[in-house]
Amino acid sequence: MSGRHIFIASICLALVMGFAPDxxxxxxxxxxxxxxxxxxxxxxxxxxxxxxxxxxxxxxxxxxxxxxxxxxxxxxxxxxxxxxxxxxxxxxxxxxxxxxxxxxxxxxxxxxxxxxxxxxxxxxxxxxxxxxxxxxxxxxxxxxxxxxxxxxxxxxxxxxxxxxxxxxxxxxxxxxxxxxxxxxxxxxxxxxxxxxxxxxxxxxxxxxxxxxxxxxMQVNWAERIVRFLSNPIVAPFLLSLGFLGLIAEIKSPGIGIAGFAGLLSLALFFGS
Missing domain, CATH: 3.90.226.10 (2-enoyl-CoA Hydratase; Chain A, domain 1)
Structure with missing residues (x-):
C-alpha cells in the first residue's frame, strides 16, 4: 500500500471512530x-x-x-x-x-x-x-x-x-x-x-x-481529526506534500490532481 493510500485510510478511520457516541x-x-x-x-x-x-x-x-x-x-x-x-x-x-x-x-x-x-x-x-x-x-x-x-x-x-x-x-x-x-x-x-x-x-x-x-471524556470526531492533522509527524508531511503538489502543478500548468492535492494539503496544514 502506498503512502498516499495509508494517509487517506488514516483520515477515514479517524472519521469513522469519531462518530462513536460520547x-x-x-x-x-x-x-x-x-x-x-x-x-x-x-x-x-x-x-x-x-x-x-x-x-x-x-x-x-x-x-x-x-x-x-x-x-x-x-x-x-x-x-x-x-x-x-x-x-x-x-x-x-x-x-x-x-x-x-x-x-x-x-x-x-x-x-x-x-x-x-x-x-x-x-x-x-x-x-x-x-x-x-x-x-x-x-x-x-x-x-x-x-x-x-x-x-x-x-x-x-x-x-x-x-x-x-x-x-x-x-x-x-x-x-x-x-x-x-x-x-x-x-x-x-x-x-x-x-x-x-x-x-x-x-x-x-x-x-x-x-x-x-x-x-x-472522549475526543469527538472533529477533535480527533485536528489532533491527527496537527500531529508532529503528520503536519510536516502535509506541508511537504503541499509544496510538492504546487511545484508539480507549476511545471505542468492546468487544474490537475497534483495542484489540487497540494492545495488541499496546505489547507489542512494551516487550518489545523
Missing amino acids: PADCQQAGAVYQIPIRGDIELGLAPFVERSLEQARVNGAVAAILDIETPGGRVDAAQRIANAIADAEVPVYAFVNRHAYSAGAMIALAAERVYMRPGSVMGAATPVVGSGDKAPEKIVSAMRSQMRALAETRGLDPEVAAAMVDEDIEVEGVVEAGKLLTLTTSEAVEIGYAVEVEDWDALLADLGIEGAPLQG
Whole structure:
C-alpha cells in the first residue's frame, strides 16, 4: 500500500471512530470528569479540554481531573489549556499518571493541586525547536515566566518551576545549576509540589469525594481529526506534500490532481 493510500485510510478511520457516541452525552450531576491528556500535546487537544471543562460546568460536576501521561508537545497548545483551566468554573486537579514532561508539566501546574502516582515524574520543560535544539532565549524566557506564574498562583516556590525550564537556575536542596529539574513523585511531595496517591480511589478519597461517579471524556470526531492533522509527524508531511503538489502543478500548468492535492494539503496544514 502506498503512502498516499495509508494517509487517506488514516483520515477515514479517524472519521469513522469519531462518530462513536460520547459518554458525556449521558450526564449525571455530582460526577467527577476524567479528562485524558495522553500522547503529544498539540493544537487539537486544547479544544477537547475546553469542551470537557465546559461540559463539566454545565452538568454540575464536583471536579475535573486531568489524567496526564505525556512526553510534552507544543507550548502554545499547553498555554491555551492552562488558560482554560484557569477560567474553569469547576475545581480542576492534575493526576500525573507516570509522566508529565515539558508542556505536560505546565498543564499539571495549572491545576489547583497535582497528584502523582508512585514512580511518576514531572518537569524537563525547556522549550525546543523543530530540530530538537533549545529554543531561543525569548521563547525560554516566556516559558520560564509562565511556569513561575503558575507556581505563584498555587503558593509554591516559583524558582522550582523555573528550574524545570532553565538549567542555569539553582534551587538549594533541590537542583544545582547546570542541571534541568525533573521531579520524581517523592521529590515533588517533599517540596510540596504534589500529593502521592496509589490510584484513582485514593485520589478521590483525598479530595473528600470518594464514591463519586467518574465521567470519562472522549475526543469527538472533529477533535480527533485536528489532533491527527496537527500531529508532529503528520503536519510536516502535509506541508511537504503541499509544496510538492504546487511545484508539480507549476511545471505542468492546468487544474490537475497534483495542484489540487497540494492545495488541499496546505489547507489542512494551516487550518489545523
